[in-house]
Amino acid sequence: MKIAIAGTGYVGLVTAVCMAEKGHHVACVDINEGIIKILNSGKSPIYEKDLEALMLKNKDRIVYTTDYKKAYKDAEVIFIGVGTPEKKDGSANLSYVYAVVDQIAETVENDCIVVVKSTVPIGTNDKVEKRLNENKKNNVKIDVVSNPEFLAQGTAVEDTLHASRIVIGSDNKHAEEVMLKVYENFDAPILTTNRRSAEMIKYASNDFLALKISYINEIANLCEEIGANIDDVAKGMGYDPRIGNRFLKAGIGYGGSCFPKDTKALHWLSNFHDHELKTVKAAIEVNEQQKLRLIKKSRKYYDSFEGLTVAVLGLTFKPGTDDLREAPSLVNIPIFLEDGAKVKAWDPVGIPNFKKLYPTEIQYCNTIDETITGADICFVFTEWDEIKNYDTSKFQKFMQKAFILDGRNCIRNDKGNCIIERIGGI
Structure with a gap:
């Protein structure tokens, strides 16, 4: 045709x-x-x-x-x-x-x-x-x-x-x-x-997945308080076919071009029709708070980022794309800079787009080794394979102090040679 x-x-x-x-x-x-x-x-x-x-x-x-x-x-x-x-x-x-x-x-x-x-x-x-x-x-x-x-x-x-x-x-x-x-x-x-049902199918589908992400993130945050491990909790939940194991990965929130705007659009529409979707509203609120979860965790180690070298691994909202829309990096990096930190960043495909926003304020690096060298603390915002497969012994080798804030629960610390703060447990 x-x-x-x-x-x-x-x-x-x-x-x-x-x-x-x-x-x-x-x-x-x-x-x-x-x-x-x-x-x-x-x-x-x-x-x-x-x-x-x-x-x-x-x-x-x-x-x-x-x-x-x-x-x-x-x-x-x-x-x-x-x-x-x-x-x-x-x-x-x-x-x-x-x-x-x-x-x-x-x-x-x-x-x-x-x-x-x-x-x-x-x-x-x-x-x-x-x-x-x-x-x-x-x-x-x-x-x-x-x-x-x-x-x-x-x-x-x-x-x-x-x-x-x-x-x-x-x-x-x-x-x-x-x-x-x-x-x-x-x-x-x-x-x-019919057309209206088709339109609603799209919103209902995306918003349900956003709900699932925000739910598991809230469970993860509670796991930290009570001593449970979110990976095991999510795995146990995922065996139930009524729940499934997809979108149960705890982290620092969803981003991208769909979930953020579609949850807000459906919430706006529900309010317009005087029928507020309270679950969708809660998902939006949880996600906004979750993006700052690592900042809160970092306060255990530093009251401020002033004078620190902060390494950032991952700029895009998810692996496999160069899209930065609603990425956690866009929320966190301005805080580092405002505090007076020196920021070094690596991403396999996202740097050109990030440079459009911060052309000179950040040191962009070609490798993970280069990024973490001399850093006082490291934040992981995107679960690229290169990060998941990285030799954790190098954090201790190259960093001033091997403090890693893992926002995607993707780094394994089998050798126990780093301090790694995860989302939802040890």
Whole structure:
């Protein structure tokens, strides 16, 4: 089929490449000429496993362009995969979605399906359809479908090609049949429902996972007080198939582009409808507090970071991505700097993005050895394999004092040669 996709971020670009992999002809649209130039050079503007390889493999079926008029005018299906960042009040900013909607209304010359893949508040698809029909320039039929994404950064390609489920929210049979054709070569269970249910499935899923993370973090914090070990507790819980073992890894909180904004957006929406989701509100509050957990632990050793050399291992919010959004490093490093610490940082892929925020204030290092050399204390914010497999004897060898604050419970201290503070027990 002839498909156009608005957006070249995690959702838009990954969707475009995976649609091409399944045999569709895709035009990937972005208003940023710089990004399109990067894509046309065969490079990806985001760090994502397998993405560039699939871009190369399917280069004859993908066009990257800023010319939305040409891309949309005769497309059979147009996916909207642009960002919906949070506003200051926690609600979703839909300006990018509506900008694309207006471009589509101005441009399309044939009947088509507009698919909202961006995460949007419940009822947005109805508003999109109304706006399209009120503003379309040509006498065409435009159906709107909700088709939320369930990808995770770091595994986005795999999550799209081998999805846990495909949700199609449509209010008419024709649109549903077209979408089933779009996904006929995808090996995944498909749920067809109405648009509002599809929109809610996305929020309910993400917020449930955020709840699970905040819950295990609260249990971990209590384990520290009562002498229990959170790793064993989580393992014991995970054997129960009703609970499962995923998202039971204690740490210093969730981050990224989805969980923080989606919990806040659903909480805002529930308040707007005078039906506050107290569990979601609690998950948000717990997560914000959890990001400072290591700072509190560090006070056992130092009242202030003034004059200290602080080593930071991991800048991104999770391994496998260069995304910094809502990363614990963004909360903690400013505190180190404000206190007067010298900060040395290492991350295998996140440094270029972090340099945009702190170009000169931090010493960026090429290796873990270099980062911890001369440090008085070390903070672990991301569980990269290089950190998990690091020889702990080197902490004692290279650091002034081998104090490690492990925010991801990923460092083993089998030799007992370091003082390691973990989340939720010894």
